[in-house]
Structures are given as structure tokens and as C-alpha cells.
Amino acid sequence: MTDSQPLPGQYESFWMATAGATGHPALNEDVTVDVVVVGGGIAGLSTAWELVTAGRTVAVLEADRIAAGVTGYTTAKVSALHTLVYDRLRRTRDQDAARLYALSQQGAVERVAEIVAMLGISCDLERAPAYTYATEPAAVPELRAEAEAAAAAGLAASYVDRTDLPYEVSGAVRVDAQAQFHPRKYLLALAADLRAKGGLIFERSRATGLTEGSPCRVTVESGHTVTARDVVVATHFPVFDRALTFARLSPRRELVVAAPIAAAIAPTGMYITEEDGKRSVRTAPLDDERRLLIVTGESFTPGTGDPREGFRRLDAWMRARFPVGGTAYRWAAQDNDSTDTVPLVGPFHAGSRHTYVATGFGGWGMSGGVMAGRLLTGLVLGEEPPWAALYDPRRLASTLREAPALLRQQADVAKHFVGDRLRTTHVDSVAQVPPGTGAVVRVNGQRCAVYRDADGVASAVSARCTHLGCLVAFNDAETAWECPCHGSRFGVDGSVLQGPAVHPLEQRNVSGG
Known part of the structure; x- marks a missing residue:
């Protein structure tokens, strides 16, 4: 149902x-x-x-x-504070790697500010501190180590135990002179x-x-x-x-909800925590009295998970912590993580x-x-x-530090490439696909990605991604076919929404709709 x-x-x-x-x-x-x-x-x-x-x-x-x-x-944060990257870099590489990462990333923050001033761009650029925080006391040693590593790398970093979030934190890394804008x-x-x-x-x-x-x-x-x-x-x-x-990248999708909040009580910084499956918070200007609170989280691999329930969880998390008005927008972002x-x-x-x-x-x-x-x-x-x-x-890519992540990524791809073919189809026939949703159906020996619109009209395309042949799955929260192997996304008509695929899904003729 x-x-x-x-x-x-x-x-x-x-x-x-x-x-x-x-x-x-x-x-x-x-x-x-x-x-x-x-x-x-x-x-x-x-x-x-x-x-x-x-x-x-x-x-x-x-x-x-x-x-x-x-x-x-x-979410359009322009920041050199990338969760907990600096302590990781100095442990897995060396202090100079952390320094160069900070130099290049903070240089990018300053380059944006320079270009905005040079060209007179009106893009709501605001300089603000960035925070990586936790509410669990067990995370404090890790946060202290990150603050020390970020400061040693050359950032204006410090460890703090207070923020302007409307709830208590156990600790946070703060880095000043960061930015946010309208991308x-x-x-x-x-x-x-x-x-x-x-x-x-x-x-x-x-x-x-x-x-x-x-x-x-x-x-x-x-x-x-x-x-x-x-x-x-x-x-x-x-x-x-x-x-x-492609063997060194893992695609992930994250959900976003946004709602107005009174400017007088809106957080002034940019925040991220790895708790609750990761939560990112920032605001953007709306008018003289209000700002838009933007909350991101609920990561999942394209073609897996339950985005509809994820949107609801994220919205509930926002409402439990911030006095916001009605949710105005929701959307999803896609990222690729490298194995190191x-x-x-x-x-x-x-x-x-x-x-x-x-x-x-x-x-x-x-x-x-x-x-x-x-x-x-x-x-x-x-x-x-x-x-x-x-x-x-x-x-x-074969260094010891990267090999475990590389193997995990390839094992996940293999699981979908082989395992999805061994599974039975989601429904037994085209007639069983409900209006407003999609499913992979075997028709005349071929796996077809079948979508039925709100009027009950069914259409179908090949279920094999045109990148490397993995089977797609339907994302009913965004009305799209997604490949869980490398993140390609397709419209219900088979058109490419997002690569690495460059060719559309082939059209299929189905009966019984």
C-alpha cells in the first residue's frame, strides 16, 4: 500500500x-x-x-x-571546518597535510568574499562562525582533539561548551571567519x-x-x-x-527541510553534528523579521532507504528543537565521499x-x-x-589507509549489482503498481522500471542503469529512479537527472496497465 x-x-x-x-x-x-x-x-x-x-x-x-x-x-555553507577532518588528517597523513587542507579551504572562503566584493554580487553573503558539536559527553575528547588539530593547522579554531543553539551541547569546535551565501x-x-x-x-x-x-x-x-x-x-x-x-567514490543523498524562524531568536552560526545520523543547521535571510532555518540530515544511498519517512523524521527533529513556523521547503542534496x-x-x-x-x-x-x-x-x-x-x-588508492574503505565501497556495489538481480521483483505484475509510484517488474523476461501516474497511466523504461548496468530503484519522495551503485538518477521517462550515466534508460512497452 x-x-x-x-x-x-x-x-x-x-x-x-x-x-x-x-x-x-x-x-x-x-x-x-x-x-x-x-x-x-x-x-x-x-x-x-x-x-x-x-x-x-x-x-x-x-x-x-x-x-x-x-x-x-x-545547504550553501562556505566553510573550512568539515566536521572532524583535521585530527583525522594529521593521524592518517601528517600535520602538514592538515595545514595544507586548512590553507586551501580557508583560502576558498576568502576567495568567495573577495569575488563578491570585486564584482558587487548581491548573494546574501554573511560571515559567521562554524561549529561541529555534540550533545553526548562521550564525544568531548574527540571534539577537543579536533579543535587542537584545526588550530594547529592554522584556523581560528577553539573548543567551546556554549553555543547559541536553543538546546544544551556537551562541547563544540568553533572556527571563526567562515561564510554562508545564496549559491x-x-x-x-x-x-x-x-x-x-x-x-x-x-x-x-x-x-x-x-x-x-x-x-x-x-x-x-x-x-x-x-x-x-x-x-x-x-x-x-x-x-x-x-x-x-567510480571505485573510489561513494554516493549519498541527504534530505533538507526549511522553515521560517523569528530573526531575533535564530542561530547566528552554522552547525553540524554527527549525532542522530548527522544534522546540519544554518539560517538564511527572508525579510526584516524572519530568517529561514535550513536543516539537513537523514543520509542514505540513492536507491535505498525510505526518503518519505526521512523527511518526516528530519522535520520532527527541527520542530522539537526550534520554534519555527510552517515548513516552507523540502529538497534533497547528493554528495560523493572519497574513500580517504x-x-x-x-x-x-x-x-x-x-x-x-x-x-x-x-x-x-x-x-x-x-x-x-x-x-x-x-x-x-x-x-x-x-x-x-x-x-x-x-x-x-591501494595504500593501507584507503584500502578498507575502498573494499567496503566495492562490496556494497557488488551487493547491489549481483544481489538485486537475485531478488524477486518488487511486484508481480504491472497491474499491481499503485498510482503515483513505481516498481521494478519482470515483463516478458525483462526487468522493467514501471511508473504509474496519478491518473493511472503506466509507463516503463529499462531497469538497468546505463552507467554500468546495476538495477535502479524508485524514490517515491522525489519521483525518480535511482541507481544504488554509483548514484545515477533518472526521471520516470528515463531521462538522465544526474550522472555518472550519460544515456537515458531505454523505453519499454508494457501491457496490463
């Missing part, structure tokens, strides 16, 4: 609902530039803007609309300046082919090509995989000379994307920053 209870709020990202639409042309002819950037999120646009500002000719290829993918559904307002202004400087932006131009060489060529689904000396792949999860990058917790930014593979990648930001894509723009621009210009080696994707 389907769950007919309404979910809290409008299913829309606040950032998408409060910034203008874009209408850049599709690529309809072959072009030649110095650099082609594949992906129009914060990493891609930051890289393109830095390169154009440095005097290079650049073309951006975006499969849908710029700043409307992962970047349009973030789409920022990026649309960046894109406008990019074009004013001569950069090219092509939307609805999904890249489907990459030929490396001198020069390189990127082909889009229309058949047109961009020829360039250098290629940057900044598609969140790489749509081309020349170095088995450090993003992969740099040369695409061991043989790369002119191809680069940016991925694996682990939920910190705002600072990570800006950092990637600076790093990749330096590599293209032959001016390698001191922290390039820290993020280099060519670092060995």
Missing part, C-alpha cells in the same frame, strides 16, 4: 525558488577554445571564471541548466561576468564523449564537438572514467597531460568547488599551488 500522507513543505530548493532562471544556448556548432569545462556547478563555473580572468578562452558544457544540479540543492545568486553573477569576459556557456549540452590528445575533443549528444588544449571534468561524479574513479575523505582534484589519471577532474567533495562542495577552481587553474597555467599533491587523484 502506498503512503498517502502528505510530506512537509513544498518540494523545491529555496535557492532554486528564489533566483532567476537561465537560458544559455545549446551547443549547435563545433567550437575551439583553450579550455573546455564539463559541468556548470560551482566547481565548473569557478574553474571557468578563474581561467577566463587569467586570459584563457573557455567553454562550459552543462547537461541541463547551470547552477541547477547539486549546487542548486546544497545560485553568486554563481549566476559569476556566469554573467564569465560571459562578459568572453567565456562561452552552453546549456542542455550533455557531454557524451572525450578524446584525449593534442588537442582534446569533447562531444555532446547532438554530435557537435568542442576542441581544446585542456579539458576539466567537473560533473560531480565524473561522466568519463579513465582511472576507475579528501577530494580528488587534479590530473584525471596517471597518463593525463591535458585532462583534469574535480570530484569527491564529501558534502563540502562550496569551499571545495572554489578551491578546485583555483587549483585547476594553477595546473592549467603551470602554476601548481602548494596543496596540489594533497588532492591529486593519482595518489595511490
Whole structure:
């Protein structure tokens, strides 16, 4: 039986609902530039803007609309405090690695503030402290160690036992001079300046082919090509995989709810805790009297879990702790975690000379994307920053510190790739799929992803993801088919919503609907 209870709020990202639409042309002819950037999120646009500002000719290829993918559904914290990363880095690598991580991430925070001032961007940029906190006393030693490690790495970090949250904490790491903003307002202004400087932006131009060489060529689904000396792949999860990058990334999806709160009592900092399955809290301006409280959590692997119940749990958690009004928005964000917790930014593979990648930001894509723009621009210009080696994707994946996470990731993929095929189908026939939901059904020996709309009309596509062939599952809270192996997402008509897949699910004819 389907769950007919309404979910809290409008299913829309606040950032998408409060910034203008874009209408850049599709690529309809072959072009030649110095650099082609594949992906129009914060990493891609930051890289393109830095390169154009440095005097290079650049073309951006975006499969849908710029700043409307992962970047349009973030919580938009621009912070160098990434939960508990600094103590982990100094233990698993060394103190210098922690220092370089802090230098590069705080540098990204300052770069955003610099660009906002330089271009006069109105994007609700606010400087605020960031906190990693816990309510359980057992977590205090870990928090103290993180505060000491972050301070030793060069951040304005300290251990505190009081915050402006409306509930008690046992302790927290505080880092000053962080930021939060409206990501789409920022990026649309960046894109406008990019074009004013001569950069090219092509939307609805999904890249489907990459030929490396001198020069390189990127082909889009229309058949047109961009020829360039250098290629940057900044598609969140790489749509081309020349170095088995997919084996080092774990996709996860997180839910978001947002509700108005009186400005006078709204938290002024940005907060995150790993308790309760992770909870992230920040606010954004609404009007003179109110702010929007944004709460994130309830992580799950795409294609698994129960997002509807997750939205309800997250909303209940928010209401139990904050005096908010009616829930205004709900949405979901997708992230990729690298197996050693450090993003992969740099040369695409061991043989790369002119191809680069940016991925694996682990939920910190705002600072990570800006950092990637600076790093990749330096590599293209032959001016390698001191922290390039820290993020280099060519670092060995077989080291002892990364091997356990790598094996866990591949075991999870294998479980879905093999196990999902051994399971019986979710329902026995197309007729059993209720209106407003979807299920995988075996029809004439083939597994089909069948969706029945609210009017009772059934449609079907292949249930095999076009990336590597895992079986998709239906997310009824977001009305999408999702691949649990590498996070590709598809509309009910089979269209690609999110990579690494670049081809739609094949159409299927079913009867009995």
C-alpha cells in the first residue's frame, strides 16, 4: 500500500525558488577554445571564471541548466571546518597535510568574499562562525582533539561548551571567519561576468564523449564537438572514467527541510553534528523579521532507504528543537565521499597531460568547488599551488589507509549489482503498481522500471542503469529512479537527472496497465 500522507513543505530548493532562471544556448556548432569545462556547478563555473580572468578562452558544457544540479540543492555553507577532518588528517597523513587542507579551504572562503566584493554580487553573503558539536559527553575528547588539530593547522579554531543553539551541547569546535551565501545568486553573477569576459556557456549540452590528445575533443549528444588544449571534468561524479574513479567514490543523498524562524531568536552560526545520523543547521535571510532555518540530515544511498519517512523524521527533529513556523521547503542534496575523505582534484589519471577532474567533495562542495577552481587553474597555467599533491587523484588508492574503505565501497556495489538481480521483483505484475509510484517488474523476461501516474497511466523504461548496468530503484519522495551503485538518477521517462550515466534508460512497452 502506498503512503498517502502528505510530506512537509513544498518540494523545491529555496535557492532554486528564489533566483532567476537561465537560458544559455545549446551547443549547435563545433567550437575551439583553450579550455573546455564539463559541468556548470560551482566547481565548473569557478574553474571557468578563474581561467577566463587569467586570459584563457573557455567553454562550459552543462547537461541541463547551470547552477541547477547539486549546487542548486546544497545547504550553501562556505566553510573550512568539515566536521572532524583535521585530527583525522594529521593521524592518517601528517600535520602538514592538515595545514595544507586548512590553507586551501580557508583560502576558498576568502576567495568567495573577495569575488563578491570585486564584482558587487548581491548573494546574501554573511560571515559567521562554524561549529561541529555534540550533545553526548562521550564525544568531548574527540571534539577537543579536533579543535587542537584545526588550530594547529592554522584556523581560528577553539573548543567551546556554549553555543547559541536553543538546546544544551556537551562541547563544540568553533572556527571563526567562515561564510554562508545564496549559491545560485553568486554563481549566476559569476556566469554573467564569465560571459562578459568572453567565456562561452552552453546549456542542455550533455557531454557524451572525450578524446584525449593534442588537442582534446569533447562531444555532446547532438554530435557537435568542442576542441581544446585542456579539458576539466567537473560533473560531480565524473561522466568519463579513465582511472576507475567510480571505485573510489561513494554516493549519498541527504534530505533538507526549511522553515521560517523569528530573526531575533535564530542561530547566528552554522552547525553540524554527527549525532542522530548527522544534522546540519544554518539560517538564511527572508525579510526584516524572519530568517529561514535550513536543516539537513537523514543520509542514505540513492536507491535505498525510505526518503518519505526521512523527511518526516528530519522535520520532527527541527520542530522539537526550534520554534519555527510552517515548513516552507523540502529538497534533497547528493554528495560523493572519497574513500580517504579528501577530494580528488587534479590530473584525471596517471597518463593525463591535458585532462583534469574535480570530484569527491564529501558534502563540502562550496569551499571545495572554489578551491578546485583555483587549483585547476594553477595546473592549467603551470602554476601548481602548494596543496596540489594533497588532492591529486593519482595518489595511490591501494595504500593501507584507503584500502578498507575502498573494499567496503566495492562490496556494497557488488551487493547491489549481483544481489538485486537475485531478488524477486518488487511486484508481480504491472497491474499491481499503485498510482503515483513505481516498481521494478519482470515483463516478458525483462526487468522493467514501471511508473504509474496519478491518473493511472503506466509507463516503463529499462531497469538497468546505463552507467554500468546495476538495477535502479524508485524514490517515491522525489519521483525518480535511482541507481544504488554509483548514484545515477533518472526521471520516470528515463531521462538522465544526474550522472555518472550519460544515456537515458531505454523505453519499454508494457501491457496490463
